[in-house]
Amino acid sequence: xxxxxxxxxxxxxxxxxxxxxxxxxxxxxxxxxxxxxxxxxxxxxxxxxxxxxxxxxxxxxxxxxxxxxxxxxxxxxxxxxxxxxxxxxxxxxxxxxxxxxxxxxxxxxxxxxxxxxxxxxxxxxxxxxxxxxxxxxxxxxxxxxxxxxxxxxxxxxxxxxxxxxxxxxxxxxxxxxxxxxxxxxxxxxxxxxxxxxxxxxxxxxxxxxxxxxxxxxxxxxxxxxxxxxxxxxxxxxxxxxxxxxxxxxxxxxxxxxxxxxxxxxxxxxxxxxxxxxxxxxxxxxxxxxxxxxxxxxxxxxxxxxxxxxxxxxxxxxxxxxxxxxxxxxxx
Amino acid sequence: xxxxxxxxxxxxxxxxxxxxxxxxxxxxxxxxxxxxxxxxxxxxxxxxxxxxxxxxxxxxxxxxxxxxxxxxxxxxxxxxxxxxxxxxxxxxxxxxxxxxxxxxxxxxxxxxxxxxxxxxxxxxxxxxxxxxxxxxxxxxxxxxxxxxxxxxxxxxxxxxxxxxxxxxxxxxxxxxxxxxxxxxxxxxxxxxxxxxxxxxxxxxxxxxxxxxxxxxxxxxxxxxxxxxxxxxxxxxxxxxxxxxxxxxxxxxxxxxxxxxxxxxxxxxxxxxxxxxxxxxxxxxxxxxx
Numbered sequence: 001x002x003x004x005x006x007x008x009x010x011x012x013x014x015x016x017x018x019x020x021x022x023x024x025x026x027x028x029x030x031x032x033x034x035x036x037x038x039x040x041x042x043x044x045x046x047x048x049x050x051x052x053x054x055x056x057x058x059x060x061x062x063x064x065x066x067x068x069x070x071x072x073x074x075x076x077x078x079x080x081x082x083x084x085x086x087x088x089x090x091x092x093x094x095x096x097x098x099x100x101x102x103x104x105x106x107x108x109x110x111x112x113x114x115x116x117x118x119x120x121x122x123x124x125x126x127x128x129x130x131x132x133x134x135x136x137x138x139x140x141x142x143x144x145x146x147x148x149x150x151x152x153x154x155x156x157x158x159x160x161x162x163x164x165x166x167x168x169x170x171x172x173x174x175x176x177x178x179x180x181x182x183x184x185x186x187x188x189x190x191x192x193x194x195x196x197x198x199x200x201x202x203x204x205x206x207x208x209x210x211x212x213x214x215x216x217x218x219x220x221x222x223x224x225x226x227x228x229x230x231x232x233x234x235x236x237x238x239x240x241x242x243x244x245x246x247x248x249x250x251x252x253x254x255x256x257x258x259x260x261x262x263x264x265x266x267x268x269x270x271x272x273x274x275x276x277x278x279x280x281x282x283x284x285x286x287x288x289x290x291x292x293x294x295x296x297x298x299x300x301x302x303x304x305x306x307x308x309x310x311x312x313x314x315x316x317x318x319x320x321x322x323x324x325x326x327x328x329x330x331x
Numbered sequence: 332x333x334x335x336x337x338x339x340x341x342x343x344x345x346x347x348x349x350x351x352x353x354x355x356x357x358x359x360x361x362x363x364x365x366x367x368x369x370x371x372x373x374x375x376x377x378x379x380x381x382x383x384x385x386x387x388x389x390x391x392x393x394x395x396x397x398x399x400x401x402x403x404x405x406x407x408x409x410x411x412x413x414x415x416x417x418x419x420x421x422x423x424x425x426x427x428x429x430x431x432x433x434x435x436x437x438x439x440x441x442x443x444x445x446x447x448x449x450x451x452x453x454x455x456x457x458x459x460x461x462x463x464x465x466x467x468x469x470x471x472x473x474x475x476x477x478x479x480x481x482x483x484x485x486x487x488x489x490x491x492x493x494x495x496x497x498x499x500x501x502x503x504x505x506x507x508x509x510x511x512x513x514x515x516x517x518x519x520x521x522x523x524x525x526x527x528x529x530x531x532x533x534x535x536x537x538x539x540x541x542x543x544x545x546x547x548x549x550x551x552x553x554x555x556x557x558x559x560x561x562x563x564x565x566x567x568x569x570x571x572x573x574x575x576x577x578x579x580x581x582x583x584x585x586x587x588x589x590x591x592x593x594x595x596x597x598x599x600x601x602x603x604x605x606x607x608x609x610x611x612x613x614x615x616x617x618x619x620x
Contacts, residue, residue: 062418064418064421111596111600112596112599112600115599115600115601117599117600120354120360120418120421121554121599123360123418123421124360124547124550124551124554125554125596125599127547127550128547128551128592128595128596129592129596131547131588131589131592132589132592132593135586135588135589136589139583139586249543253425256422256425257422260422290433290436290437293429293432293433294429294430294433294434294437296426296429297426297427297428297429297430297433298426298430300422300425300426300429301409301423301426301427301430304413304419304422304423304426305409305412305413305423308416308419
């Protein structure tokens with residue numbers, strides 16, 4: 001327990017303040033905007049949860065995968081199949097979604113991570129996994145509904161509270177997102193986060209310092225997949241429909257992008273970046289649907305070349321600079 | 332059936348070869364490689380539109396040049412800033428591929444381009460008629476791949492290139508201009524992809540997104556066959572393309588490609604260095620990977 005109660009460093013205070021600010025801002029939104037905006041923001045927050053899950057694996061351990069949407073889709077599809085085909089209660093379906101995403105991650109991760117498949121290889125192979133699952137989703141018609149997908153997924157009902165209304169589901173998404181964000185942050189701010197960072201920096205050395213690197217990577221992979229599965233289940237129950245599009249390469253690369261732009265490993269950065277980018281995308285697409293990938297490509301290229309640490313890296317740099325200035329003024 | 336297999340192999344080998352060189356030698360994951368294939372195919376489409384069907388032969392010469400120039404531009408403007416950051420090259424080239432796809436779509440339109448094969452007739456082989464164009468594809472692929480193999484193994488240039496792949500610092504220390512080698516290799520890889528694009532165009536529908544489907548397969552080939560090795564690339568593409576063509580006869584095509592992907596993953600699990608250890612193998616053995 002002691003390691004969770006480390007004294008707060010100033011940077012960490014900054015994180016908590018930013019998190020509180022973001023949460024409060026998001027909590028005000030439903031009172032001041034139209035129902036369209038509320039729904040759009042809610043979807044954006046669910047995808048923000050997805051971005052957070054990806055930040056755990058790519059940001060924290062520097063393990064790049066290109067098929068993260070597979071877990072999102074698995075969560076969504078499991079919820080859809082269990083609730084629509086078997087009449088399971090929605091919250092149980094969501095639990096099943098998380099479990100199936102975790103199970104898939106365990107199988108794939110055990111198979112690959114313990115074999116020493118890493119970096120570029122893992123990225124390419126994970127893309128292949130995504131293509132396989134997508135193939136299954138389209139061709140196994142009796143269960144997955146083929147190209148059409150599954151319609152009529154019931155909304156979540158948690159502890160007697162019906163989450164089908166726009167405002168209720170908005171706050172459910174916000175609460176889950178905040179709790180998940182805080183939980184990940186608390187779990188990784190201590191020693192464990194450092195171990196993961198060490199593995200990400202140089203796995204060879206971390207291994208020879210006595211850490212079972214494959215095990216730690218697999219653990220993070222499973223945790224990340226479960227979170228993605230949760231996001232997928234939420235998405236399915238709120239959208240009411242799943243389709244093979246969920247297993248798209250585009251979603252997998254979008255999430256890479258959100259994390260890259262928000263700042264790898266900063267947890268809050270990717271979440272905010274994803275929410276903002278999705279909102280911008282929704283607005284731009286309504287004017288010119290074709291333009292969006294072009295803008296995305298240019299923005300992304302800019303960030304990779306000029307700001308590899310993303311927005312949160314920029315903010316950290318800015319605050320360090322400001323801090324130095326105050327010190328020199330004080331002298 | 333055997334010939335179908337051979338033509339599938341030869342096309343895949345051409346696409347993968349360029350990728351193998353770039354991936355293996357410079358540690359660059361080039362997700363824009365598929366776009367060079369597209370560029371090749373579009374070059375053919377444009378030439379045929381304005382200069383008639385027979386300009387296929389012209390395209391065969393021009394497209395690799397255009398591809399190489401495009402590759403060189405990409406290398407100079409983006410890749411060269413990222414030489415020490417392997418995974419970032421992946422992200423940057425992905426962004427580039429998005430941009431190129433969209434620009435092509437906006438300038439050329441969403442409809443498939445019209446492309447015709449230069450040899451529409453068939454040739455009888457042991458009594459069975461077979462499209463002459465496929466034979467041409469096989470012939471060109473064999474010539475190009477074996478030329479590459481010879482250049483890499485038998486010439487001074489090839490020796491220099493392999494030296495850079497194995498150990499860049501040492502290669503520079505003995506006076507090889509590694510930066511220039513990288514440029515040439517990248518442009519060459521792009522040129523090969525564009526050539527493959529021209530050859531593919533008559534079979535496939537020429538749209539801006541056509542490169543994507545070849546990209547994943549080509550990557551699998553490279554990973555399965557062994558990084559940075561020409562032989563591995565040939566072995567890998569034979570394996571991937573032939574099993575896919577064979578499976579197509581037994582199960583439905585989309586399942587066939589899924590099965591091939593699974594097979595490839597299992598293979599990689601058991602030999603993470605690929606079937607044929609490539610020129611880069613020395614480096615990974617030294618634990619510097």
